[in-house]
Amino acid sequence: MKEKAELVIIGGGVSGLGTAYQLAKRGFTDIIVIERDYFGSGATGRCGGGIRQQFSEEYNIILARESVRMFERMSEELGQDIGFRQGGYLILAHTDEEAEDLRKNVNLQNSLDVPSRYMEPEGALDIVPELNIDGLSAAAYCPTDGVAQPFLMIKAYVDKLKEMGVELHDHTEVLDIEVENGEIRKVITDKGEIKTNMVLNAAGAWSRDIAKMVGVELPNKPYRHEIMATEHMKPWLKPMVISFHNGVYFSQSHDGEIVGGIGDPDEPSSYNIKSSLEFLERFTSVVVRYIPIMRKVKVMRQWAGLYDVTPDARPILGPVEELPGFIQAHGYSGHGFMIHPMVTKLLAEYIIDGKTSIDIEPLNLRRYTSGETIQEKNVVG
Amino acid sequence: MSDEKIVCRCMDVTVDDIMKAINEGYKDIESIKRVTGLGRGPCQGKTCVPIAIGIIARATEKHPDEVGYITPRPPVKPVFFEMLAEEDSE
Numbered sequence: 001m002k003e004k005a006e007l008v009i010i011g012g013g014v015s016g017l018g019t020a021y022q023l024a025k026r027g028f029t030d031i032i033v034i035e036r037d038y039f040g041s042g043a044t045g046r047c048g049g050g051i052r053q054q055f056s057e058e059y060n061i062i063l064a065r066e067s068v069r070m071f072e073r074m075s076e077e078l079g080q081d082i083g084f085r086q087g088g089y090l091i092l093a094h095t096d097e098e099a100e101d102l103r104k105n106v107n108l109q110n111s112l113d114v115p116s117r118y119m120e121p122e123g124a125l126d127i128v129p130e131l132n133i134d135g136l137s138a139a140a141y142c143p144t145d146g147v148a149q150p151f152l153m154i155k156a157y158v159d160k161l162k163e164m165g166v167e168l169h170d171h172t173e174v175l176d177i178e179v180e181n182g183e184i185r186k187v188i189t190d191k192g193e194i195k196t197n198m199v200l201n202a203a204g205a206w207s208r209d210i211a212k213m214v215g216v217e218l219p220n221k222p223y224r225h226e227i228m229a230t231e232h233m234k235p236w237l238k239p240m241v242i243s244f245h246n247g248v249y250f251s252q253s254h255d256g257e258i259v260g261g262i263g264d265p266d267e268p269s270s271y272n273i274k275s276s277l278e279f280l281e282r283f284t285s286v287v288v289r290y291i292p293i294m295r296k297v298k299v300m301r302q303w304a305g306l307y308d309v310t311p312d313a314r315p316i317l318g319p320v321e322e323l324p325g326f327i328q329a330h331g332y333s334g335h336g337f338m339i340h341p342m343v344t345k346l347l348a349e350y351i352i353d354g355k356t357s358i359d360i361e362p363l364n365l366r367r368y369t370s371g372e373t374i375q376e377k378n379v380v381g
Numbered sequence: 382m383s384d385e386k387i388v389c390r391c392m393d394v395t396v397d398d399i400m401k402a403i404n405e406g407y408k409d410i411e412s413i414k415r416v417t418g419l420g421r422g423p424c425q426g427k428t429c430v431p432i433a434i435g436i437i438a439r440a441t442e443k444h445p446d447e448v449g450y451i452t453p454r455p456p457v458k459p460v461f462f463e464m465l466a467e468e469d470s471e
Contacts, residue, residue: 038412045415151415159405170412231423231459275455277465284466295466298459301425303452 004195006030011202013044018344040154046305070341083149099138116142205306207330226279227261228302389429391422
């Protein structure tokens with residue numbers, strides 16, 4: 001391990017590795033990335049890989065739109081397939097109120113160049129002919145939304161970063177961060193110490209613990225979200241199907257598994273990532289209601305991961321007022337994978353240029369004390 | 382020397398694929414599962430994971446215990462949706 005680095009990134013998921021890549025691409029390679037477990041062992045490797053631009057809030061729509069543009073070029077840019085497939089996202093509404101929300105969101109998305117469209121339930125049959133539309137009030141579809149394979153994404157970043165000369169350490173734990181006179185001096189790991197003045201906190205649901213090392217309190221809370229994959233099938237389900245009515249989402253990955261999950265509003269905040277039978281019962285009940293032929297499909301495996309949730313369901317990005325060298329990149333609240341390309345590009349801009357092409361100030365930690373928060377409503381899973 | 386012997390029959394992973402991952406610096410079974418895809422098919426690693434652990438242990442000169450083990454994912458065998466779903470809610 002190098003003795004010093006310009007920047008130490010804590011967390012080997014897409015937030016940390018993505019930022020390392022965006023920096024290295026611009027020639028900033030004096031970086032050490034520290035991952036406690038294997039790369040992608042946190043939320044990245046456990047997520048559904050969905051990439052959606054259909055948000056309710058302008059800022060998230062822009063981050064997602066720019067990220068999709070970056071995902072489209074990523075396999076080529078990194079020299080490795082990331083399993084990106086644009087089958088769109090089909091959102092199903094049950095009530096008149098949900099239909100009205102969809103219509104409003106589509107209008108906002110269209111005004112921001114996101115090609116989503118609102119439709120009557122019958123219209124959804126053109127996209128998923130197997131769908132049972134009984135009880136649905138409306139649907140929305142955006143053809144440029146899609147999915148990518150989280151582990152292929154991680155592998156592509158890891159290989160590229162090594163090639164670019166960035167030092168990566170998996171199975172390495174950060175034990176402490178030394179601060180002196182309001183400046184970071186050192187990151188202490190179980191494999192050695194690194195002199196540095198800058199740390200990127202990209203530790204997902206464990207970012208709280210990292211922040212505590214330097215006396216910063218974060219409002220993030222971890223929540224278990226369960227997910228499953230079916231046996232492999234020939235491609236037949238084009239879009240990711242989701243509903244904010246019950247928090248369900250499912251799509252077919254590029255290798256033929258259907259991957260999906262469903263949120264549980266009663267899930268308490270904890271670091272529990274055990275799998276439950278109750279989840280499978282709830283999930284399969286909702287899915288066969290939408291797609292009756294799924295009765296004959298088999299669940300192959302299930303697992304769980306943690307959403308790193310903030311009070312307004314939006315990420316925390318950028319420096320901390322009292323310790324400017326301590327930069328935040330977490331709190332993605334269940335939609336980190338999909339917006340990470342643009343977010344990490346902006347973080348790289350902040351680190352190199354001190355300013356960003358899209359203002360990240362609205363996502364600074366200080367919004368929780370200044371009271372200027374805007375809630376993102378469109379969260380699933 | 383190339384070795385095309387299949388280790389994971391579900392996901393079509395060979396000895397070579399595993400050796401390649403080891404040479405890239407992955408030395409534990411959890412990482413190698415993610416990088417090669419082994420153990421992620423219908424048998425969920427029941428056949429291939431012990432074999433892969435043996436290969437990794439030999440190649441890295443470690444005791445098999447140090448290579449680790451994957452977290453077993455339920456269900457033990459694939460289960461039809463209709464056996465899990467409650468359909469009285471219509």
